[in-house]
Amino acid sequence: MALPQRRNRRKHPLRFGWLFLAGLLLVACDGRQSAFSPNGFNAREILFTSWVLFVGGAAIFVFVMALAAYAVFARGERFPGARAWVIGGGILFPVVTLTALQVHEFGLARRLVTLGETPALTVEVTGNMWWWDVLYRLPDGEPLRSANEIVIPAGRPVELLVKAGDVIHSFWVPSLAGKMDMIPGHVNRLTLLAEKPGTYRGQCAEYCGAQHALMAFEVVVEPAERFDTWLTDQRRPVQRPLDxxxxxxxxxxxxxxxxxxxxxxxxxxxxxxxxxxxxxxxxxxxxxxxxxxxxxxxxxxxxxxxxxxxxxxxxxxxxxxxxxxxxxxxxxxxxx
Ligand code: HEC
Ligand SMILES: [Cu+2]
Incomplete structure (x- = not known):
């Protein structure tokens, strides 16, 4: 007598997909290191442009698929106004949308350049395997050196000059700005404007060797007056303690x-x-x-x-x- 066979239920290959989605949501909601929670001009513009491209792209995709489905299932008859569709959808629509995007981009580039014209502070950041050298170039007097943390004032444009000491790294603080590559023998410039005080996490975004994953840093955005006192405190020389x-x-x-x-x-x-x-x-x-x-x-x-x-x-x-x-x-x- 044959034993009753247990039905072998097929397991869906995407059955853990919800975990992936939950992870994405978690990352998106973490305000410390997420392009979805922008603080300041650059990151907000990037998020806006991303949504326009994503939603626009999705809408166009759905529309084109609907047309394709129609073409597959239609029975022989001519599509009404076929010529107008070719001219409108094939020429006019791309010209109008791409021009609009280009105008938006020119405007954005201009606003970024304007922002960079009068930086309140210049900070040189050099990527090394696997840490960050930070040099505040101050308009009055001595530069101030630090590492692995960048303190900036809220509401003032800050110019970052990013470099590399050995291999290529990439400077990325998703809540504040886009990525900027750090290339040996070359200086890249990034101007950012942080609005809200807080601590934001950054990460090396270009694989740079074994400990690339442990090459992160913090950007501490201080209210402008607090930043000035911080600078004064930092400049004080360290002395051999009395204790x-x-x-x-x-x-x-x-x-x-x-x-x-x-x-x-x-x-x-x-x-x-x-x-x-x-x-x-x-x-x-x-x-x-x-x-x-x-x-x-x-x-x-x-x-x-x-x-x-x-x-x-x-x-x-x-x-x-x-x-x-x-x-x-x-x-x-x-x-x-
Ligand atoms: C051969 C060079 C070298 C010597 C000697 C050395 N260090 Fe370091 N140290 C480094 C480097 C490079 C790093 C950065 C490592 C990294 O994160 O990749 C570092 C990191 C550190 C950090 C962490 C800094 C930060 O901002 O995260 C501390 C603290 C430190 N060293 C203390 C010391 C002390 C104390 C000594 C002496 C007992 C010492 N180091 C000797 C090269 C050295
Ligand atoms: Cu790196």
Missing amino acids: AFLARGYDTFFSYGCQSCHAVRGTPAVSTIGPDLSGVGGRQSLGAGSFGNNVGTFAGWIASAQHLKPGNAMPSFNIMDGEDLRALSAWLESLK
Whole structure:
């Protein structure tokens, strides 16, 4: 006697499609890093143009498919007004829509150029494997160096000069502006205007090696007055602390040779091989947007940089005395 066979229900290949859609929705709703939640002129224009192209393209597609279906199923008779359709749909319609799009684009390009004529601030951003060097070029006096985080004033146009230190990277903060490639030996220019204060996440958008995925950063948009005080604070040179524990951290920094790759403003450390650490404790993250910023992650990073981000240009200092490591981490965390 044959056993009753279990019906083998065919599984639809797209049965997890809803997961994909839910993911898309989640990404779209995250205001920190999404082209769907624009903050400021550039990103808003990009979103607007995208919707026009997407909705317009979809409408044209549906219409053309309907015509094609008609052509397939119609029985021999002539299409009413065939000649007018060819001239109207084949010549007039593309000429009108493409001209309108072109006019819109010229207008947009002009507004972008106007925005770029009077930047309140110029920031040079250089992509390196796998971190970002940031140099504020200020109209009065000394430039100010930082890394892995860009602080800009809200409501003022900011000019970004983007470059590459080694291979091609791409600078992308979806909530603020479009992508801009960073090309060795070439300077690209991007002007942006952020409206609302807040923190926005950016990402390297051009594959640049093993740790490309851990090459992110934050853009902190501050109210204009807060930005000015931030600048003044940052310019203050760092001094050897009076607190004995923090002073031990300061000394450890130099006895382990950290200054051969890093700079801390006002101290003998002036190297630009690695990120500037002058205000590192005040930044949102460590390891180029990869880890939280607290004494623990500092210690983890120093002792195991190669474990946390294999192949990056900083060696793991896993031979460091525990007390030295704690003091060094506490000192770095205190640099705000
Ligand atoms: C050979 C060069 C080199 C030496 C020596 C070195 N570093 Fe680094 N360091 C780097 C580079 C390069 C990075 C960026 C790595 C990345 O994210 O890809 C980095 C990143 C860091 C960061 C994270 C910075 C940020 O903005 O995310 C800290 C903190 C740091 N180093 C501390 C130290 C300390 C403390 C020492 C000494 C014990 C040290 N480094 C020695 C090259 C070096
Ligand atoms: Cu990169």
